[in-house]
Amino acid sequence: MKEQILIVEDQFVEADYVRLLLEQAGYGITGMARSVDQALELIKEKKPDFVLLDIFLKGKQTGIDLAKVLATDNIPFVFLSANSNEEVLNAAKQTHPYGFLVKPFREKDLLVALEIARYRHAHSMDARYHKETELRKLLKSIVTDAGTWPEKLLRIATALQSFIPFDFLAVGFDNIKDPFFKGRCFLRTGFDEYQEMGLQELATVTGMSGDALMALQAPDAVAEVAAIYKEAAFENICRQPSLRKLFADSFQLRSHLEMPMRMMDRKPFSFCLFSRRPDAYTTEQLELFERIQFSLMQTIEHLLQQEMSEAGKLLQQETKTRFDGIVGKSHLLLNVFDYISQVAPSDTSVLILGESGTGKEKIADCIHNLSARKGKPFVKLNCAALPATLIESELFGHEKGAFTGALEKRIGKFERADKGTLFLDEVGEMPVELQVKLLRVLQEKEIERVGGRDTIKVDVRIIAATNKNLEKEVADGRFRLDLYYRLNVFPITLPPLRDRREDIPALGYHFMNHYSHKAGKKLSGISDNVLRKMMAYNWPGNIRELEHLIERSVLLSKGPVIEEILLPTVTKKQGTEDAQDAAMKTIVENEKDYIISVLKKCNGRIWGPGAAAEILNINPSTLKSKMKKLGIKKEYME
Numbered sequence: 083m084k085e086q087i088l089i090v091e092d093q094f095v096e097a098d099y100v101r102l103l104l105e106q107a108g109y110g111i112t113g114m115a116r117s118v119d120q121a122l123e124l125i126k127e128k129k130p131d132f133v134l135l136d137i138f139l140k141g142k143q144t145g146i147d148l149a150k151v152l153a154t155d156n157i158p159f160v161f162l163s164a165n166s167n168e169e170v171l172n173a174a175k176q177t178h179p180y181g182f183l184v185k186p187f188r189e190k191d192l193l194v195a196l197e198i199a200r201y202r203h204a205h206s207m208d209a210r211y212h213k214e215t216e217l218r219k220l221l222k223s224i225v226t227d228a229g230t231w232p233e234k235l236l237r238i239a240t241a242l243q244s245f246i247p248f249d250f251l252a253v254g255f256d257n258i259k260d261p262f263f264k265g266r267c268f269l270r271t272g273f274d275e276y277q278e279m280g281l282q283e284l285a286t287v288t289g290m291s292g293d294a295l296m297a298l299q300a301p302d303a304v305a306e307v308a309a310i311y312k313e314a315a316f317e318n319i320c321r322q323p324s325l326r327k328l329f330a331d332s333f334q335l336r337s338h339l340e341m342p343m344r345m346m347d348r349k350p351f352s353f354c355l356f357s358r359r360p361d362a363y364t365t366e367q368l369e370l371f372e373r374i375q376f377s378l379m380q381t382i383e384h385l386l387q388q389e390m391s392e393a394g395k396l397l398q399q400e401t402k403t404r405f406d407g408i409v410g411k412s413h414l415l416l417n418v419f420d421y422i423s424q425v426a427p428s429d430t431s432v433l434i435l436g437e438s439g440t441g442k443e444k445i446a447d448c449i450h451n452l453s454a455r456k457g458k459p460f461v462k463l464n465c466a467a468l469p470a471t472l473i474e475s476e477l478f479g480h481e482k483g484a485f486t487g488a489l490e491k492r493i494g495k496f497e498r499a500d501k502g503t504l505f506l507d508e509v510g511e512m513p514v515e516l517q518v519k520l521l522r523v524l525q526e527k528e529i530e531r532v533g534g535r536d537t538i539k540v541d542v543r544i545i546a547a548t549n550k551n552l553e554k555e556v557a558d559g560r561f562r563l564d565l566y567y568r569l570n571v572f573p574i575t576l577p578p579l580r581d582r583r584e585d586i587p588a589l590g591y592h593f594m595n596h597y598s599h600k601a602g603k604k605l606s607g608i609s610d611n612v613l614r615k616m617m618a619y620n621w622p623g624n625i626r627e628l629e630h631l632i633e634r635s636v637l638l639s640k641g642p643v644i645e646e647i648l649l650p651t652v653t654k655k656q657g658t659e660d661a662q663d664a665a666m667k668t669i670v671e672n673e674k675d676y677i678i679s680v681l682k683k684c685n686g687r688i689w690g691p692g693a694a695a696e697i698l699n700i701n702p703s704t705l706k707s708k709m710k711k712l713g714i715k716k717e718y719m720e
């Protein structure tokens with residue numbers, strides 16, 4: 083069956099004559115309209131393949147007005163008019179008709195005109211199809227091209243330009259509060275020239291702060307369907323302060339085409355095109371967007387994946403600094419690096435303060451490696467892990483027969499650390515009676531083995547660490563003031579992870595690389611979603627907790643990207659209740675609760691990496707005996 087045609091003609095007799103001719107020639111008729119309004123109604127009911135259109139119609143609007151609508155809706159049309167004066171012809175030409183037939187015409191003239199219009203339209207559809215195929219190919223090729231993220235975005239933008247023109251383009255501006263904000267703007271400054279703008283450049287151009295720009299983004303401003311805003315609709319969206327209004331005011335824009343997409347992980351990502359012309363955007367372009375949307379989305383998806391793994395590689399390189407293995411570059415960590423550089427070369431004692439899992443041992447190790455003692459022993463003693471009776475012999479060694487069970491002579495940690503560094507972890511837990519002895523060794527630089535009479539000279543640098551408030555310990559009589567002064571010569575406080583969130587992605591990638599290598603897995607990235615969750619979490623267990631969670635995610639991940647992280651959910655209310663409860667409990671009860679909570683987190687695992695003993699930083703057998711002593715049974719852990 084041939085095309086369906088709408089006849090728009092105010093003279094009924096003429097319209098009916100045309101209808102007869104067309105039906106005889108095998109065309110279908112969708113309707114006959116006498117005015118523009120009637121025509122629009124009929125088009126709404128059934129979209130015709132062609133419209134035959136008189137210029138002067140009933141009502142105020144003319145065929146020229148209707149032609150403009152048809153052009154934007156991509157409906158081909160041919161004028162039929164008795165008026166062929168220059169003015170009418172010029173106005174008609176502006177609407178790009180497929181033909182113009184002057185009345186009266188012969189039957190043959192009408193059919194030939196329609197035949198030519200059909201041919202031209204089919205030809206232009208064909209050309210459009212070829213152009214779109216080319217565009218799809220181009221989008222695909224951008225993925226493998228060399229270049230940075232904004233360069234590739236610009237390539238996509240310029241590829242679109244010949245289909246959907248723009249003077250200003252904002253890509254991916256759906257969530258500028260996102261820490262991994264990937265948005266960019268491009269201002270067209272010449273035929274093939276664009277000025278690229280990120281958030282910072284935009285802040286410079288508009289004279290607004292980054293925070294003020296962020297505040298302009300409405301939380302629910304993500305559109306779901308593509309839409310054109312022109313004239314009143316454009317004025318409407320520019321009424322309230324918003325990013326779109328800011329773009330419009332700053333770059334004199336007058337119409338807007340929004341092309342929103344949802345990526346595979348349902349995250350929004352849109353192309354917002356703006357033009358200085360009020361009539362730049364048509365429904366034809368919206369339809370084009372619908373057709374190429376999938377290719378566009380695939381390209382962006384690939385580019386985002388590339389970006390994530392590039393970021394990973396970059397982060398990997400950054401860890402190879404002189405503070406080898408210490409990941410992060412937040413200003414708080416950079417301060418720590420400054421302190422390390424100052425103190426490492428000397429023999430000064432260092433006291434490292436910070437919550438559990440903030441990297442105190444790592445920093446101690448780094449100080450040792452940056453000192454002249456590098457290559458000499460780095461010996462660690464955890465003062466909390468051993469009972470008071472054993473610490474002394476651990477530190478200073480013992481002679482054979484010094485006490486029951488001392489069957490052999492034993493060299494203590496001080497002697498083993500000779501010419502090197504002794505790291506006293508959890509020094510705040512050291513029994514008071516031993517603190518005196520430690521102080522003496524630090525002052526006199528010699529030790530006596532337990533049960534021995536000789537003094538032995540030792541050359542040891544002390545680095546101590548604690549997660550306790552030593553001043554409070556001193557005030558409460560649990561820590562000697564003189565030892566405190568001795569150790570506190572050069573204190574370095576490590577910030578908790580929640581105060582240096584910008585280091586979280588780098589640390590995440592660092593542990594991902596480490597554990598995927600260990601597990602023989604090939605992982606290339608962490609999904610945005612997981613990174614966002616990590617950034618939002620409060621990290622009570624600091625870097626150690628992050629490390630364990632990433633280790634677990636690496637082991638559980640099935641694809642090349644970490645898509646899941648099992649963060650504990652602690653509500654604020656619970657937190658405060660816990661704190662109140664804790665205040666009422668004895669130290670033993672608190673210890674019991676803490677061990678149970680750690681065991682629960684590890685599903686009752688005591689041994690192995692990431693298991694309770696490691697988190698608690700005690701020997702698995704010590705943990706087992708503690709559990710026995712505190713009456714912690716297996717059912718507590720489920």
Ligand SMILES: Nc1ncnc2c1ncn2[C@@H]1O[C@H](COP(=O)(O)OP(=O)(O)OP(=O)(O)O)[C@@H](O)[C@H]1O
Pocket residue numbers: 407408409410436437438439440441442443444445507547548549589592625626629699
């Ligand atoms: N900046 C860092 N970069 C990379 N890894 C780190 C960093 N800081 C800490 N880690 C890792 O996090 C884990 C915990 O760090 P570490 O044992 O040094 O913490 P800590 O403060 O000594 O803990 P605790 O007080 O419980 O003894 C270790 O596996 C360590 O290697």
